[in-house]
Amino acid sequence: MQNIITVEDLVEVYSDGKKAIDGISFDVEEGEFFGFLGPNGAGKSTTIKVLTTLLRKTSGRVNVAGYDLGSAAGEIRKAIGVVSQETTVDVDLTGRENVRLQGRLYQMHGNALKNSVEEVLKLVQLDNVADKEAGRYSGGMKKRLDLATALVHKPKLLFLDEPTAGLDPQSRTALWEYLKELNKGEGVTVFLTTQNMEEADKLCRRISIIDNGKIITEGSPSELKEALGGDTITLSFTEDPGSLLRSKAKAILGTVPGVTNVIDSDDSVIAYTKNAGRVVIDVVEALGRDNVRPSSLAVSSPTLDDVFLQKTGRRIRSEELNAKRETEASILGGVS
Numbered sequence: 001m002q003n004i005i006t007v008e009d010l011v012e013v014y015s016d017g018k019k020a021i022d023g024i025s026f027d028v029e030e031g032e033f034f035g036f037l038g039p040n041g042a043g044k045s046t047t048i049k050v051l052t053t054l055l056r057k058t059s060g061r062v063n064v065a066g067y068d069l070g071s072a073a074g075e076i077r078k079a080i081g082v083v084s085q086e087t088t089v090d091v092d093l094t095g096r097e098n099v100r101l102q103g104r105l106y107q108m109h110g111n112a113l114k115n116s117v118e119e120v121l122k123l124v125q126l127d128n129v130a131d132k133e134a135g136r137y138s139g140g141m142k143k144r145l146d147l148a149t150a151l152v153h154k155p156k157l158l159f160l161d162e163p164t165a166g167l168d169p170q171s172r173t174a175l176w177e178y179l180k181e182l183n184k185g186e187g188v189t190v191f192l193t194t195q196n197m198e199e200a201d202k203l204c205r206r207i208s209i210i211d212n213g214k215i216i217t218e219g220s221p222s223e224l225k226e227a228l229g230g231d232t233i234t235l236s237f238t239e240d241p242g243s244l245l246r247s248k249a250k251a252i253l254g255t256v257p258g259v260t261n262v263i264d265s266d267d268s269v270i271a272y273t274k275n276a277g278r279v280v281i282d283v284v285e286a287l288g289r290d291n292v293r294p295s296s297l298a299v300s301s302p303t304l305d306d307v308f309l310q311k312t313g314r315r316i317r318s319e320e321l322n323a324k325r326e327t328e329a330s331i332l333g334g335v336s
C-alpha cells in the first residue's frame with residue numbers, strides 16, 4: 001500500500017516560542033483510518049493545521065496526497081477535506097447553501113456541484129432539513145454539516161479534528177457510523193484526532209498516541225493494549241488521607257506473584273497481570289493480611305487509557321469525563 005501521508009521529523013514552534021510539535025514522524029497508508037490520540041494540549045490540532053496547509057511548518061518534511069507541503073500547498077488543499085475543531089458553519093445560510101458555497105470555493109458548478117451537494121447532504125442525513133437555516137441545527141447536526149461541507153469536492157483524504165468533542169452520546173455514535181461508511185464504503189482515507197479512547201479504539205485501524213508534542217507509541221489499538229500484558233486489577237481508595245493506603249497497596253501488589261506491573265494514579269492503584277482470574281484472589285488475600293481495604297476493586301481488560309497511563313503516568317482526560325464533570329457541576333449548580 002502506498003503512503004498518502006508521510007511526516008518526517010516535523011517541528012512546530014509558535015511565534016511565542018512554544019514548541020507545540022517536537023519532532024514527530026509517522027506514515028498513513030492510502031485507505032487507512034488513522035488516529036492521533038492524546039490529551040488536551042498534546043499538539044493534535046497543530047499537527048492537523050500544518051498538514052492541511054493552515055499553518056506553516058517550522059521544520060521537517062511533509063508529503064500529503066503525493067505532494068510536498070513546502071512546494072505544492074495548493075495541490076494539497078484540492079486533494080483533502082478538513083473538519084476543524086471549531087464549527088465553520090455559517091448560521092445565516094441554510095444547510096444546503098453552506099455546502100454549495102464550499103463547492104463553489106472549490107470551483108465546482110453546474111450539475112456536478114448540484115449532484116455532489118445532494119449526495120453529501122444525504123450521506124450525513126441532513127437532506128430533509130437542508131432548507132432550514134443552519135443556526136437552528138443542533139450541535140450534532142452542525143458537525144454533520146461540517147462533514148458534508150468537507151466532502152463536497154470528493155476529497156480522497158479527510159482530516160477530522162476531534163469531530164465528536166462536545167456531542168451527546170447518540171450524535172457521537174451516529175457520526176461514527178458515517179465515518180466508518182465513508183472509509184469502508186467510499187474508500188476515503190481518514191486522519192482523525194481525538195481525546196476519546198473509545199473513539200480511537202472503535203474507529204482507527206492504527207493510532208499514534210501523542211503527548212507534549214511527541215509520539216509516545218504507535219500501533220493498532222489491539223496491539224497496544226496487548227503489549228500491556230493482559231488484564232488490569234484496579235483498586236480505588238476514595239477515603240485515604242495522605243494516600244497511605246494507596247502506597248501500602250502499591251507495595252503489596254508488587255509482591256504478588258503473577259503481577260507484572262503496578263501503577264498508581266489519582267485515587268487508584270492498578271496491577272497488570274496475565275491471569276486476573278487467579279491473581280485477584282492472591283491480591284485480596286495479601287491486602288487482607290495487612291488490613292488494606294480498598295473502597296472498590298475491579299478487574300477489566302486494558303483500555304487505550306491504560307496504554308497512555310503506563311507510558312506517561314497520567315490519564316487522558318477524555319471528553320466524556322469532562323462532559324460528565326460539566327453536567328454534574330451544572331446539576332449541582334442548579335440545585336443550590
Ligand SMILES: Nc1ncnc2c1ncn2[C@@H]1O[C@H](COP(=O)(O)OP(=O)(O)O)[C@@H](O)[C@H]1O
Binds near residue numbers: 018038042045046047
Ligand atoms: N497560536 C498558538 N500560539 C502559541 N501556543 C499555541 C498556539 N496554539 C496552540 N498552542 C499551544 O501548543 C500546544 C499544542 O496545542 P494544540 O495543537 O492545540 O493541542 P491539542 O489540539 O492536542 O489540544 C499547547 O500547549 C497549546 O497551548
Ligand SMILES: [Mg+2]
Binds near residue numbers: 044045046161162
Ligand atoms: Mg485541538
